[in-house]
Amino acid sequence: MNRASVLAVVLLTASRALAVYQCGDTKDDCQCGASNPYPCCSNGGNCTWYAWEAACCSWAQGLPSWGNANQWTGNAQANASYAVESFPVSDAVSCRDLGQYGHVAFTQSVSGSTVTVHEQNCWGNYGMDTHTYAAAFFSGGFIVRAGQVECHPGDSQSQSCGNCGTQARGCGADGRWGGWGSCSSQGECAPGSVDERACGSCGAHARSCTASCSWGAFSACEGAAPSSDAGTSVRCDTGVPGACGEGALTCVHGELQCQQTVLPRREVCGDGVDNDCDGVVDGPLSCPSNPAPIQEGGASRIVVLGGCSVSGAPFFSVLSLVALALRRRRVSITSVRTVESSVSCRFG
Amino acid sequence: MPVATLVALILAGGGGSADLNRWDGVSLRRHEDAAAKVAFPVPLTQTVLTARHFPGAREGQMKHVFTLTGPTVEEVELGLFSNPKSRSLEAWVTATLPFLRASANASMPWQATVKRVPALVIEQPRSPQQYGQRVAIFRLGETVVVVSCRNVESPRAVSEFEAIVAGLEVLP
Numbered sequence: 001m002n003r004a005s006v007l008a009v010v011l012l013t014a015s016r017a018l019a020v021y022q023c024g025d026t027k028d029d030c031q032c033g034a035s036n037p038y039p040c041c042s043n044g045g046n047c048t049w050y051a052w053e054a055a056c057c058s059w060a061q062g063l064p065s066w067g068n069a070n071q072w073t074g075n076a077q078a079n080a081s082y083a084v085e086s087f088p089v090s091d092a093v094s095c096r097d098l099g100q101y102g103h104v105a106f107t108q109s110v111s112g113s114t115v116t117v118h119e120q121n122c123w124g125n126y127g128m129d130t131h132t133y134a135a136a137f138f139s140g141g142f143i144v145r146a147g148q149v150e151c152h153p154g155d156s157q158s159q160s161c162g163n164c165g166t167q168a169r170g171c172g173a174d175g176r177w178g179g180w181g182s183c184s185s186q187g188e189c190a191p192g193s194v195d196e197r198a199c200g201s202c203g204a205h206a207r208s209c210t211a212s213c214s215w216g217a218f219s220a221c222e223g224a225a226p227s228s229d230a231g232t233s234v235r236c237d238t239g240v241p242g243a244c245g246e247g248a249l250t251c252v253h254g255e256l257q258c259q260q261t262v263l264p265r266r267e268v269c270g271d272g273v274d275n276d277c278d279g280v281v282d283g284p285l286s287c288p289s290n291p292a293p294i295q296e297g298g299a300s301r302i303v304v305l306g307g308c309s310v311s312g313a314p315f316f317s318v319l320s321l322v323a324l325a326l327r328r329r330r331v332s333i334t335s336v337r338t339v340e341s342s343v344s345c346r347f348g
Numbered sequence: 349m350p351v352a353t354l355v356a357l358i359l360a361g362g363g364g365s366a367d368l369n370r371w372d373g374v375s376l377r378r379h380e381d382a383a384a385k386v387a388f389p390v391p392l393t394q395t396v397l398t399a400r401h402f403p404g405a406r407e408g409q410m411k412h413v414f415t416l417t418g419p420t421v422e423e424v425e426l427g428l429f430s431n432p433k434s435r436s437l438e439a440w441v442t443a444t445l446p447f448l449r450a451s452a453n454a455s456m457p458w459q460a461t462v463k464r465v466p467a468l469v470i471e472q473p474r475s476p477q478q479y480g481q482r483v484a485i486f487r488l489g490e491t492v493v494v495v496s497c498r499n500v501e502s503p504r505a506v507s508e509f510e511a512i513v514a515g516l517e518v519l520p
Binding site for chain 2: 034035036037038039041046047048062064065067068069070071073074075077078079080081097100101102122
């Protein structure tokens with residue numbers, strides 16, 4: 001055998017084993033680790049050649065040589081690297097398993113119950129064509145890579161988010177979930193959170209967020225007594241006469257109040273202090289040696305505090321004072337303050 | 349491109365020195381796969397062997413897939429299916445790969461593996477859409493083996509197919 005005949009044999013043998021590099025206007029130039037194993041028909045097209053090539057280009061994965069188009073679905077079902085969906089999805093091999101050879105194409109888009117594909121055919125048009133079919137035409141389903149399809153196109157999902165809100169996502173035509181939408185219908189707060197605010201002049205109150213993301217009611221307005229820099233209470237004047245005027249600032253229901261810290265006690269005669277807080281230092285009722293001050297042409301006021309200047313019940317103390325005033329006929333009762341069991345008298 | 353390469357190699361190889369890397373259809377090596385527990389011959393050169401294992405494969409899906417790819421295209425596929433219901437070959441094919449029963453295909457008995465177990469060989473003729481394919485199916489215990497020659501017009505593919513069908517062994 002001479003060299004020419006050897007070359008001819010080699011070329012003949014090699015060419016039969018090699019893949020077709022180009023079919024119609026499409027070249028087998030995508031990188032997927034293999035070459036296209038299908039023949040090309042004389043019209044410059046072949047559905048199997050084109051579908052294999054489209055998958056190679058889109059998936060970077062060489063499909064097995066599954067034979068005639070009507071065998072692709074069955075072969076894919078037997079191969080765990082692939083899945084066959086009964087609903088149309090984009091980026092899939094659309095398969096028709098009816099007819100003598102069947103038909104395969106590569107799905108570009110899905111719209112309702114129609115699919116638009118790129119395809120070639122062994123007859124008719126030259127090269128690649130774009131065509132829209134009813135999805136049902138592809139009776140063998142749609143071949144995808146295992147795990148490629150997450151959901152049924154058109155499906156939706158929702159989940160809770162934020163403060164009792166919800167967000168949703170939809171399944172795209174490619175069978176994959178889209179991104180989550182914005183969080184809507186949220187409540188006013190996060191469950192368990194606390195809103196604390198100042199109230200009054202010295203208090204604070206708080207409210208908690210309920211499980212349904214709405215605020216509960218505010219607690220009572222309360223606060224701590226103010227203190228000086230040294231940590232002691234802040235002194236104030238209660239407005240009560242005598243020793244009882246001494247007080248300390250406290251916070252009651254959120255408001256500052258001067259709370260009396262010295263209670264009235266028995267008058268100590270001669271100490272120069274209004275111990276019984278009747279407004280008179282060493283007054284005549286408690287200290288008889290001291291005459292009651294008489295104001296010229298005016299009035300003098302006598303305040304009797306129950307339990308201090310007169311023994312017995314405050315009511316009877318008041319009655320005693322009234323009797324005394326009437327006997328002297330020098331005073332007239334102007335008012336009786338039963339709260340403090342005191343009597344104010346005006347001299348007549 | 350491979351054709352051009354071959355031409356260049358032949359034209360440059362006037363001295364008669366043999367290309368040791370060239371596929372000769374005879375030189376084989378034995379490939380053992382521990383996961384699938386099988387061994388089979390593969391060409392010594394110019395063949396890429398890819399093994400894929402699917403432990404979670406459903407019934408009717410290949411649990412182990414071996415692909416032999418030549419310089420350009422896939423030439424042979426070896427698939428191992430489980431057959432838990434111990435179906436006969438005919439029943440298994442009808443249930444699992446019914447499309448092989450197409451009227452245009454021809455079936456014939458064969459013998460496979462080193463133990464010469466009964467096999468079913470199905471010939472799929474060339475069509476406008478595909479090169480002719482040949483599929484051998486046989487049982488090894490509860491495993492069904494399917495060996496597919498992807499192009500009966502390719503001497504390489506046929507040679508590899510026949511070597512695997514005849515030389516397949518089950519590992520202990």
